[in-house]
Amino acid sequence: MxxxxxxxxxxxxxxxxxxIRMVKPNSLMNYTATPLRKFLVVIALAMTIPSLFSxxxxxxxxxxxxxxxxxxxxxxxxxxxxxxxxxxxxxxxxxxxxxxxxxxxxxxxxxxxxxxxxxxxxxxxxxxxxxxxxxxxxxxxxxxxxxxxxxxxxxxxxxxxxxxxxxxxxxxxxxxxxxxxxxxxxxxxxxxxxxxxxxxxxxxxxxxxxxxxxxxxxxxxxxxxxxxxxxxNPRFKDLRLLTYNYHRKGMDQFAANPEQARKSITENIKKLKETQSIFQNCLLQKSFFSTKWPELIEIYKGASVPEKTAMSKFLSEIDPTNSQRYEKIKS
Known part of the structure; x- marks a missing residue:
């Protein structure tokens, strides 16, 4: 990818x-743009673009x-x-x-x-x-x-x-x-x-x-x-930003730097604690954890022992519905 x-x-x-790669710069220097060639190029591009996009x-x-x-x-x-x-x-x-x-x-x-x-x-x-x-x-x-x-x-x-x-x-x-x-x-x-x-x-x-x-x-x-x-609803803007930060700054970085990716995910999830009174009964927050709990378990299984313990406890507190599942992080 x-x-x-x-x-x-x-x-x-x-x-x-x-x-950008369709025509090589060097070839343009030796290219004579006759009307027929211009027409053929246009036809070729018209046939190519639909296959590129759908x-x-x-x-x-x-x-x-x-x-x-x-x-x-x-x-x-x-x-x-x-x-x-x-x-x-x-x-x-x-x-x-x-x-x-x-x-x-x-x-x-x-x-x-x-x-x-x-x-x-x-x-x-x-x-x-x-x-x-x-x-x-x-x-x-x-x-x-x-x-x-x-x-x-x-x-x-x-x-x-x-x-x-x-x-x-x-x-x-x-x-x-x-x-x-x-x-x-x-x-x-x-x-x-x-x-x-x-x-x-x-x-x-x-x-x-x-x-x-x-x-x-x-x-x-x-x-x-x-x-x-x-x-x-603008009140839940931070939950939508979590979607971006979790994926772009977290999951997309795992291949290059797992520790930094995990740290970014931890920082962004912990922000939910600061606004828990607003989000506690919010459908978006409930849906985030019902979607992500299996992935979060796998993410923190690779952490250090202290981080496993800390995140297992934190996730159980903020997402009590899946608290027993988060115990698997420490196994």
């Missing part, structure tokens, strides 16, 4: 180095219904294929992202009830990204949505238009596409995902009074309403 565009140009705006997303969609009695479950496969094509063949941003650097995320639908064309159940979301100079992929964010409701007729077209709801299912998919893009961008640049989180907030407003989109839906604060609210 050493030559990754995303790592070298965190704001995704700079020109990829591949364009849709930004590489989504893996799974839709299952193990608890639903159905004589023919082909509709689930049809829906799964349609959802994956809908996401992966659509352009979701104005950014130029190469094929090798697509944003990877997954949606796993567990359908628990089907009534004619109405589907309900739950869904698991996960977005990952590579780490610099490594084959390791870190999970940026994962989220369980317990209140999935939509209608679908087999083989119907999945229609979508921004800023309006044409179809409950495509609006749901678009919500999580923007979450994936926003989280990925936040991990590469400070608050880089803001435009996409704003789109999520707009979808919540559009879907008011629809099942699964309201303040009281889901389990407590674990719902689409509070997720979009937290990501756009």
């Amino acid at each position: 050493a030559n990754s565009y995303r790592f070298q140009n965190r704001n995704r705006k700079a020109t990829p180095s591949i364009f 849709q930004e997303i590489k989504a893996n969609i799974q839709i299952v219904a193990p608890r639903v009695q159905m004589t023919d479950k082909q509709v689930l496969q049809t829906l799964q294929n349609a959802a994956q094509q809908f996401i992966n063949t659509r352009k979701w941003t104005d950014e130029n992202i190469t094929t090798q650097e697509k944003i990877e995320f997954s949606l796993f639908f567990d359908i628990t009830a089907i009534n004619n064309n109405d589907f309900s159940g739950s869904m698991q979301f996960q977005v990952v990204r590579p780490t610099y100079n490594s084959t390791y992929k870190t999970t940026i964010f994962q989220f369980n949505d317990e209140d999935i409701n939509f209608s679908y007729r087999e083989f119907e077209n999945l229609e979508y238009q921004e800023n309006m709801n044409m179809n409950d299912f495509t609006t749901l998919l678009a919500y999580y596409v923007n979450l994936a893009i926003g989280m990925d961008f936040d991990s590469f640049s400070e608050l880089g995902g803001s435009p996409y989180f704003s789109k999520m907030q707009s979808m919540v407003s559009i879907m008011t009074n629809k099942m699964g989109w309201n303040q009281g839906d889901g389990k407590g604060i674990r719902n689409r309403f509070y997720l979009a609210e937290n990501l756009t």
